[in-house]
Amino acid sequence: xxxxxxxxxxxxxxxxxxxxxxxxxxxxxxxxxxxxxxxxxxxxxxxxxxxxxxxxxxxxxxxxxxxxxxxxxxxxxxxxxxxxxxxxxxxxxxxxxxxxxxxxxxxxxxxxxxxxxxxxxxxxxxxxxxxxxxxxxxxxxxxxxxxxxxxxxxxxxxxxxxxxxxxxxxxxxxxxxxxxxxxxxxxxxxxxxxxxxxxxxxxxxxxxxxxxxxxxxxxxxxxxxxxxxxxxxxxxxxxxxxxxxxxxxxxxxxxxxxxxxxxxxxxxxxxxxx
Amino acid sequence: xxxxxxxxxxxxxxxxxxxxxxxxxxxxxxxxxxxxxxxxxxxxxxxxxxxxxxxxxxxxxxxxxxxxxxxxxxxxxxxxxxxxxxxxxxxxxxxxxxxxxxxxxxxxxxxxxxxxxxxxxxxxxxxxxxxxxxxxxxxxxxxxxxxxxxxxxxxxxxxxxxxxxxxxxxxxxxxxxxxxxxxxxxxxxxxxxxxxxxxxxxxxxxxxxxxxxxxxxxxxxxxxxxxxxxxxxxxxxxxxxxxxxxxxxxxxxxxxxxxxxxxxxxxxxxxxxxxxxxxxxxxxxxxxxxxxxxxxxxxxxxxxxxxxxxxxxxxxxxxxxxxxxxxxxxxxxxxxxxxxxxxxxxxxxxxxxxxxxxxxxxxxxxxxxxxxxx
Amino acid sequence: xxxxxxxxxxxxxxxxxxxxxxxxxxxxxxxxxxxxxxxxxxxxxxxxxxxxxxxxxxxxxxxxxxxxxxxxxxxxxxxxxxxxxxxxxxxxxxxxxxxxxxxxxxxxxxxxxxxxxxxxxxxxxxxxxxxxxxxxxxxxxxxxxxxxxxxxxxxxxxxxxxxxxxxxxxxxxxxxxxxxxxxxxxxxxxxxxxxxxxxxxxxxxxxxxxxxxxxxxxxxxxxxxxxxxxxxxxxxxxxxxxxxxxxxxxxxxxxxxxxxxxxxxxxxxxxxxxxxxxxxxxxxxxxxxxxxxxxxxxxxxxxxxxxxxxx
Numbered sequence: 001x002x003x004x005x006x007x008x009x010x011x012x013x014x015x016x017x018x019x020x021x022x023x024x025x026x027x028x029x030x031x032x033x034x035x036x037x038x039x040x041x042x043x044x045x046x047x048x049x050x051x052x053x054x055x056x057x058x059x060x061x062x063x064x065x066x067x068x069x070x071x072x073x074x075x076x077x078x079x080x081x082x083x084x085x086x087x088x089x090x091x092x093x094x095x096x097x098x099x100x101x102x103x104x105x106x107x108x109x110x111x112x113x114x115x116x117x118x119x120x121x122x123x124x125x126x127x128x129x130x131x132x133x134x135x136x137x138x139x140x141x142x143x144x145x146x147x148x149x150x151x152x153x154x155x156x157x158x159x160x161x162x163x164x165x166x167x168x169x170x171x172x173x174x175x176x177x178x179x180x181x182x183x184x185x186x187x188x189x190x191x192x193x194x195x196x197x198x199x200x201x202x203x204x205x206x207x208x209x210x211x212x213x214x215x216x217x218x219x220x221x222x223x224x225x226x227x228x229x230x231x232x233x234x235x236x237x238x239x240x241x242x243x244x245x246x247x248x249x250x251x252x253x254x255x256x257x258x259x260x261x262x263x264x265x266x267x268x269x270x271x272x273x274x
Numbered sequence: 275x276x277x278x279x280x281x282x283x284x285x286x287x288x289x290x291x292x293x294x295x296x297x298x299x300x301x302x303x304x305x306x307x308x309x310x311x312x313x314x315x316x317x318x319x320x321x322x323x324x325x326x327x328x329x330x331x332x333x334x335x336x337x338x339x340x341x342x343x344x345x346x347x348x349x350x351x352x353x354x355x356x357x358x359x360x361x362x363x364x365x366x367x368x369x370x371x372x373x374x375x376x377x378x379x380x381x382x383x384x385x386x387x388x389x390x391x392x393x394x395x396x397x398x399x400x401x402x403x404x405x406x407x408x409x410x411x412x413x414x415x416x417x418x419x420x421x422x423x424x425x426x427x428x429x430x431x432x433x434x435x436x437x438x439x440x441x442x443x444x445x446x447x448x449x450x451x452x453x454x455x456x457x458x459x460x461x462x463x464x465x466x467x468x469x470x471x472x473x474x475x476x477x478x479x480x481x482x483x484x485x486x487x488x489x490x491x492x493x494x495x496x497x498x499x500x501x502x503x504x505x506x507x508x509x510x511x512x513x514x515x516x517x518x519x520x521x522x523x524x525x526x527x528x529x530x531x532x533x534x535x536x537x538x539x540x541x542x543x544x545x546x547x548x549x550x551x552x553x554x555x556x557x558x559x560x561x562x563x564x565x566x567x568x569x570x571x572x573x574x575x576x577x578x579x580x581x582x583x584x585x586x587x588x589x590x591x592x593x594x595x596x597x598x599x600x601x602x603x604x605x606x607x608x609x610x611x612x613x614x615x616x617x618x619x620x621x622x623x624x625x626x627x628x629x630x631x632x633x634x635x636x637x638x639x640x641x642x643x644x645x646x647x648x
Numbered sequence: 649x650x651x652x653x654x655x656x657x658x659x660x661x662x663x664x665x666x667x668x669x670x671x672x673x674x675x676x677x678x679x680x681x682x683x684x685x686x687x688x689x690x691x692x693x694x695x696x697x698x699x700x701x702x703x704x705x706x707x708x709x710x711x712x713x714x715x716x717x718x719x720x721x722x723x724x725x726x727x728x729x730x731x732x733x734x735x736x737x738x739x740x741x742x743x744x745x746x747x748x749x750x751x752x753x754x755x756x757x758x759x760x761x762x763x764x765x766x767x768x769x770x771x772x773x774x775x776x777x778x779x780x781x782x783x784x785x786x787x788x789x790x791x792x793x794x795x796x797x798x799x800x801x802x803x804x805x806x807x808x809x810x811x812x813x814x815x816x817x818x819x820x821x822x823x824x825x826x827x828x829x830x831x832x833x834x835x836x837x838x839x840x841x842x843x844x845x846x847x848x849x850x851x852x853x854x855x856x857x858x859x860x861x862x863x864x865x866x867x868x869x870x871x872x873x874x875x876x877x878x879x880x881x882x883x884x885x886x887x888x889x890x891x892x893x894x895x896x897x898x899x900x901x902x903x904x905x906x907x908x909x910x911x912x913x914x915x916x917x918x919x920x921x922x923x924x925x926x927x928x929x930x931x932x933x934x935x936x937x938x939x940x941x942x943x944x945x946x947x948x949x950x951x952x953x954x955x956x957x958x959x
Binding site (some may be wrong): 042043044060062063124127128131132133134216217218219223224227228229234235 | 324326329330332333334347349350351352354362364365366367368369508510513514517518
Binding site for chain 3 (some may be wrong): 026091095096101107108111112113114116117209212225229
């Protein structure tokens, strides 16, 4: 559709605002890589000099790599589990006319409207009453709970926009249930699934508040960083690691853009394709 | 519900579905494969002992003998305070070795979560300073001990010699000096601050659990609160603030002053006329320690001369191994606030005394309230 | 699909055939049952993760601490303390105040940005959205820490101002104050405001705006009569998504708040740490939750009323 003429007119003031907004948004984040190249233990101005020391030191920080690996493992498991459970929930919500659907969705979304500290505390109390030792599994359970709403919220619109006639057609052609799901439903909801995987992985990877209460021997990366905040000597290599993660995620998003662009140059992003 | 609707609606309706899918897929694949190289050198770490300790003690420098023997570092679990550690272990968290301080040891023992140390299995035991072993509560049946002492030091005032105008002797009053309101710092945990408050208030540690002591100490802490810029156990914050001149004096441990001096910041670790607070920390073995042999390796490594050198030289802490002090001359040690006769230092300070759980809870609760301004 | 394979497995498992057949028939008939069956794993996990912990939390909040263990007689003593002792109410009020200001600031600052992308960006909208959310891929802790570097005594702002010659001595009040917490929260949660705002603005039918212009509305009147009311759902969503999690935050106040910036989250956290009074911590958690629920309801009612009046 064509937007109105006057709306097309650029708004100078808003443009300036947008630029300032982005600067303010990015500057604090960019201090992390800036200080990771600074030749001083303490994070403060003025900068001392350029060094790659913290990056080389990174290789010998076994504990740092361990915690990164812990976070990745928890993130992967949580993202896969929450997405699978989210698919089941989204499918049952959209496919069947169920009684009590509204409250049910509300129930799944509850973690969104409860501060993380309360969940952390509640799970800690439960686990310790049951005598379950704290470990990466307990962290994973906590993350699973807070990731569920995001998974369902990402997947629901996908399933809602999905035409059941396709499935019926497949069933009419004699395909069984799982085959239909795999061949017809799954490809159509794929983007939602990928989005959900990414979103939940990111949430779990960065989560601190619940992990604080639920971590056992193996710290996740945010827990490790928290520990290192007290110890200046170790901190620059944490900054170096954070810069690497930052860089990799920036590159990934851009690669994603680039890959997405291939062969699709004719399509305009701004236009709804329904 | 609108919230949900909105969140879900960050949907791809406004961009090409295919393009979005491709992009996300690419990102997804890259995201999940990217960090895998980080797995290097992580084999068989499960067999190592787990050392549950204060953040900052999880460094290879303390475990050279352990590493030489076992080919890897122990696993570390980190706590920010010993109460937090005990809470976690009471919640079912099992480790091999943990790191409490003398004043909480009897309470730790009471929980029944620990086993006495068989000193015959610790090769460095013969060199341990006996005064450090002989602490209240540290005696079990058959000459065994519950806590093997490891590090000791003092809590005192680190101040900027150029910015803090000293009136007379060094004293705890420096942290109550209204001239420097908003430029003073304090450790946040009651385990340090409350005891220092007791010294300032003139409360004898023997009477620290009396009603009167609570009132007196609370009064001085309340008096100090408006002068304090920040309460934190994050030593980096205190050190940076002292280095920047944001604070002119702060309650710290030895290591802060040593680190700042090494950086050329004009600071001094005060010897208050009322006496500093002295603490001894050590290691205890969990009763269900899954790697008992390696647990003893951890202890042996911590008590080794090699580790002791590092502790004294880099952190300015005392070490429990007598021989660790031999490599340093009197002058160096004096500069660090230590001595070739460590016992003298120990005896000159105020030793924290073990208290009941009730006392700990009451003190911490009250101190939290005071810090929050009530 | 799923139901066919399911009925097969039921009968194959050798359960009493008649029962299996009846179950299959029931499942075929009742959509609700089939729906719940498919959803059951999700519901099970959420029940284990939400309902059970909350029941325990509620029970423990009525216990009392006794040395290392709990006195399990049910009592409301903790609630009485939470009500009577001024510290709890004061910290709760301060948390709501800090979160409230941060929420209003975030939504107000992000609204023009979302508006700009929704109405004035025509190419690469996705690029803009990614650009605005990219900073949130970095660790929350490190972003908070970065603000410490900016607001600090020798931080960016202070060294910048003194380099320009505007100040002689660094401004100490920037760090360790409630305002430091507010600034950091507003920055850290911006993505949670932009996305819902953008979606609700994007949804607005542009022809409504055309119509308003045709009827002689100026830009301001047009904004107030059409854009603002129609983007209200986004504003409400953004407010909830920021206000609720931030009230329970304890990292930002712990790192940047100083003695006067402590929030209720810090108090809850110490109950499970140094103070070691789990029942009191549970009580405070529940009190916080009830207050949030009450405030959220009040907020919804007010916005509904306002919206009705506008419409």
